Amino acid sequence: MAVLSDLVVVLLLLTNLRLLGSSRIVACIQTVALQAVVLSVITLASSLSNLTPAVVALTLSTMAVKGLLLPWLLRRAVRGVGVGREVEPFVGFTTSVLIGGGLLGFSFLISKPLLVSAPPGISAMLIPGAMFTILTGLFIVVSRRKALTQVLGYLVLENGVYVFGSSLAVEEPLLVEMGILLDVLVAVFVMGIVIFQINREFDHIDTDKLSVLKD
Amino acid sequence: MTVCASILHVLMALTLSPLLLGVINRTKAKFAGRCGQPLLQPYYDLAKLLRKGAVYSRTTTWVFRAGPMVGLAAMLLVIGLVPLGGVRALGTFPGDLILLTYALGLTRFMTMLAALDTGSAFEGMGASREAQFSLLAEPVLLLSLAALAICTRSMGLSDIYGSLHTLDSARWVPTASLAAAAIFIVLLVENARIPIDDPNTHLELTMIHEVMVLDHGGVDLGLIQYGAALKLWVFSSLLVGVVIPWQIGQPVLDLLLGVGGIFALAVVVGVVESAMARLRLVRVPQMLAVAAVLTMIAIIWALR
Numbered sequence: 001m002a003v004l005s006d007l008v009v010v011l012l013l014l015t016n017l018r019l020l021g022s023s024r025i026v027a028c029i030q031t032v033a034l035q036a037v038v039l040s041v042i043t044l045a046s047s048l049s050n051l052t053p054a055v056v057a058l059t060l061s062t063m064a065v066k067g068l069l070l071p072w073l074l075r076r077a078v079r080g081v082g083v084g085r086e087v088e089p090f091v092g093f094t095t096s097v098l099i100g101g102g103l104l105g106f107s108f109l110i111s112k113p114l115l116v117s118a119p120p121g122i123s124a125m126l127i128p129g130a131m132f133t134i135l136t137g138l139f140i141v142v143s144r145r146k147a148l149t150q151v152l153g154y155l156v157l158e159n160g161v162y163v164f165g166s167s168l169a170v171e172e173p174l175l176v177e178m179g180i181l182l183d184v185l186v187a188v189f190v191m192g193i194v195i196f197q198i199n200r201e202f203d204h205i206d207t208d209k210l211s212v213l214k215d
Numbered sequence: 216m217t218v219c220a221s222i223l224h225v226l227m228a229l230t231l232s233p234l235l236l237g238v239i240n241r242t243k244a245k246f247a248g249r250c251g252q253p254l255l256q257p258y259y260d261l262a263k264l265l266r267k268g269a270v271y272s273r274t275t276t277w278v279f280r281a282g283p284m285v286g287l288a289a290m291l292l293v294i295g296l297v298p299l300g301g302v303r304a305l306g307t308f309p310g311d312l313i314l315l316t317y318a319l320g321l322t323r324f325m326t327m328l329a330a331l332d333t334g335s336a337f338e339g340m341g342a343s344r345e346a347q348f349s350l351l352a353e354p355v356l357l358l359s360l361a362a363l364a365i366c367t368r369s370m371g372l373s374d375i376y377g378s379l380h381t382l383d384s385a386r387w388v389p390t391a392s393l394a395a396a397a398i399f400i401v402l403l404v405e406n407a408r409i410p411i412d413d414p415n416t417h418l419e420l421t422m423i424h425e426v427m428v429l430d431h432g433g434v435d436l437g438l439i440q441y442g443a444a445l446k447l448w449v450f451s452s453l454l455v456g457v458v459i460p461w462q463i464g465q466p467v468l469d470l471l472l473g474v475g476g477i478f479a480l481a482v483v484v485g486v487v488e489s490a491m492a493r494l495r496l497v498r499v500p501q502m503l504a505v506a507a508v509l510t511m512i513a514i515i516w517a518l519r
Binding site: 003006007009010013017021093094097098100101104105108124125 | 384505507516
């Protein structure tokens with residue numbers, strides 16, 4: 001059982017690396033969807049001993065919202081905006097991957113004290129994995145030029161928070177989780193619309209140029 | 216009995232390794248809907264080349280003639296060092312993984328020197344590319360072997376591969392899977408397989424390994440091609456030992472399992488070559504950087 005959850009955490013780390021290294025926006029969206037599926041499997045695996053209908057419902061709804069609905073919205077945004085298929089990073093892909101390696105080491109370092117308070121039974125790699133996902137999300141937000149990739153970074157960040165929550169608080173109230181899920185959905189919805197409007201107004205979604213005033 | 220299996224492994228590596236290239240070619244032919252060349256074509260090529268005489272340019276020195284021979288000698292040494300799953304290597308001692316990596320490095324070094332010795336700018340370019348990519352591939356190989364060494368707490372290759380399956384599965388499975396992915400990438404890079412380099416073409420833009428041997432002919436070229444086949448066998452057995460670490464207990468059966476794994480891997484390489492396009496040259500370092508980060512994760516996993 002521990003082998004399975006360890007392998008799922010490895011998969012989580014690999015999705016982060018793929019996000020850092022891939023140059024196509026559509027591939028990034030696919031990877032975020034895959035990551036959502038992976039983390040719902042993590043929640044399922046960490047509470048396999050006491051499987052309640054609430055947990056199953058939560059897993060399925062996470063999978064549906066983050067794995068199907070949000071990617072669909074983002075793909076629609078890509079098509080609607082007519083944005084190029086390239087990611088356009090400030091930091092090159094090879095450098096991004098190497099920085100990702102550094103972030104991974106850092107997240108192992110900072111999550112050592114947290115492991116003491118972790119509930120027994122979860123994979124010891126879960127908290128560093130969650131930290132790494134959060135840091136990757138932050139890095140994508142600051143290092144990518146397009147507004148769409150920043151939304152992706154936000155989603156990855158939120159995925160990390162989700163894993164973190166499910167690893168530290170196994171008995172989290174269902175209502176809180178559902179609330180977070182709704183928040184994320186609305187946020188991405190709004191961001192999608194905003195990106196669309198910005199594009200109509202300025203003919204691009206390059207955040208670098210949005211700081212320049214225009215009448 | 217175990218020694219017999221080790222000797223048998225070396226003999227099989229020496230005789231069967233050109234067949235690996237034949238299997239890869241046949242797989243690619245099947246994917247493309249062709250009949251393909253005979254499975255034994257690499258042997259026919261070797262026999263043809265060994266019958267021919269070599270032509271040496273007047274600008275070359277002894278380095279050019281020594282290159283293929285030293286390269287093949289180093290490969291023979293490596294064949295004696297590499298274990299295949301449960302089958303122990305012919306020679307083993309703590310730290311032999313470093314000797315293995317540097318013997319592979321010596322082969323590469325001599326090939327590059329021989330290429331530079333011809334004075335051709337084209338071959339110099341190939342040597343420069345080879346140096347650049349092997350600079351990135353060598354640490355990845357060494358680090359992934361180091362991850363396995365940390366995981367099993369032993370320093371000899373045969374001990375590492377022999378004791379992997381005896382560990383608690385939670386300990387070795389994540390490390391081994393990450394190290395296997397990294398070794399597979401190094402295998403593709405080092406053996407000039409398709410996402411990195413196309414072994415079939417002689418186009419200037421796609422060539423890394425192939426360009427360096429353009430001036431070799433006859434027996435020398437035969438030695439180089441045989442060395443390349445042995446190299447593929449070495450990397451395959453390093454990978455198969457990680458992917459199929461389980462042992463039956465009977466040394467001969469273990470050997471057959473390992474050899475079967477190696478040929479299955481050749482089919483996988485053929486499938487990868489058929490399914491993928493060659494990467495742009497600037498993307499190759501990125502692929503190796505990913506492999507390096509994978510080995511890093513493997514080491515962190517093994518260290519906890």
